[in-house]
Every structure is written in structure tokens, then in C-alpha cells.
Amino acid sequence: MKSSGPGVSVVTTTYNERENIQLFVESVGESLKSLEHEIVIGAHNNAITRLR
Numbered sequence: 001m002k003s004s005g006p007g008v009s010v011v012t013t014t015y016n017e018r019e020n021i022q023l024f025v026e027s028v029g030e031s032l033k034s035l036e037h038e039i040v041i042g043a044h045n046n047a048i049t050r051l052r
Contacts, residue, residue, distance in 0.1 A: 008037040 010028050014021060025039055 006038040007035045008032055009040060010037065011040045011042075013042040 010032070012024070017024075021041060025041075028039055029037075
């Protein structure tokens with residue numbers, strides 16, 4: 001049976017890190033490129049951005 005969700009979830013929160021989020025996402029994405037994954041970021045304004 002194939003899973004419908006990602007193999008790995010990376011979850012983090014940020015506060016005043018707008019300038020660093022892109023680097024974080026690129027770095028994690030590169031590290032996990034051989035795995036199905038998702039990155040969930042909880043921003044200081046309580047908005048959640050989900051990137052695959």
C-alpha cells in the first residue's frame with residue numbers, strides 16, 4: 001500500500017527570519033532531495049506556509 005503523505009516532514013517556527021527562510025528551505029530541500037518530503041513553517045504572524 002502506497003502512503004499518500006510525505007516520507008519526511010520538517011516543521012519549524014520563525015520569528016523575524018524572513019531573510020533566512022529561502023536559504024533554510026533550499027538547504028533542507030537539498031539534504032532531503034532523495035526523499036519525498038514537506039517543509040512546514042509557522043511564521044510569527046501565525047500563518048503557516050507549506051512547501052513541497
